[in-house]
Amino acid sequence: DAGITQSPRHKVTETGTPVTLRCHQTENHRYMYWYRQDPGHGLRLIHYSYGVKDTDKGEVSDGYSVSRSKTEDFLLTLESATSSQTSVYFCATIGSGTQYFGPGTRLLVL
Amino acid sequence: TQLLEQSPQFLSIQEGENLTVYCNSSSVFSSLQWYRQEPGEGPVLLVTVVTGGEVKKLKRLTFQFGDARKDSSLHITAAQPGDTGLYLCAGDPGNQFYFGTGTSLTVIP
Numbered sequence: 292d293a294g295i296t297q298s299p300r301h302k303v304t305e306t307g308t309p310v311t312l313r314c315h316q317t318e319n320h321r322y323m324y325w326y327r328q329d330p331g332h333g334l335r336l337i338h339y340s341y342g343v344k345d346t347d348k349g350e351v352s353d354g355y356s357v358s359r360s361k362t363e364d365f366l367l368t369l370e371s372a373t374s375s376q377t378s379v380y381f382c383a384t385i386g387s388g389t390q391y392f393g394p395g396t397r398l399l400v401l
Numbered sequence: 402t403q404l405l406e407q408s409p410q411f412l413s414i415q416e417g418e419n420l421t422v423y424c425n426s427s428s429v430f431s432s433l434q435w436y437r438q439e440p441g442e443g444p445v446l447l448v449t450v451v452t453g454g455e456v457k458k459l460k461r462l463t464f465q466f467g468d469a470r471k472d473s474s475l476h477i478t479a480a481q482p483g484d485t486g487l488y489l490c491a492g493d494p495g496n497q498f499y500f501g502t503g504t505s506l507t508v509i510p
Contacts, residue, residue: 336498391443
């Protein structure tokens with residue numbers, strides 16, 4: 292357990308609205324990740340960060356942006372949510388070679 | 402395109418049986434990890450293998466990394482209901498982790 296919390300845990304929103312998911316960690320880990328998990332696809336990397344204000348794209352970054360203004364917080368924004376972004380979103384950090392995951396955010400876009 | 406293929410996708414067995422889950426790829430990985438995920442929770446790391454041919458044991462679980470570092474297997478001996486969950490492999494080709502589609506295991510008492 293790396294002290295990772297995610298908020299909100301559940302969210303229902305409408306197509307076209309902006310959505311921001313928050314990941315907070317207490318272990319001062321440098322690397323942080325955002326994944327989405329969908330049936331038949333496993334976990335897919337959206338964006339990751341290797342330090343404050345240092346981010347890079349993952350496998351499925353289209354439609355998503357991220358920001359990291361503090362070591363402990365990593366925000367994922369859906370600028371204009373679409374139904375294809377309905378998913379479970381997981382935040383993760385890496386410490387001592389171990390990847391730790393948060394509890395997830397279940398997002399439904401109607 | 403799925404970088405890592407896991408098989409089988411679903412597995413339902415009786416308590417006490419043995420099973421093997423496979424994780425295959427055409428890519429070479431610097432390391433490969435196995436996770437278990439329970440409903441409503443994030444994945445939890447079970448093991449990391451880094452050397453081709455490496456075998457690691459975790460109680461009744463045996464993990465093997467292929468000689469060419471392209472594939473891995475997870476063998477569970479005498480499965481118990483507590484082993485029920487989604488098993489995920491994840492490979493690191495050098496810059497980020499790619500996850501397999503997962504194997505959903507149900508162990509029936």
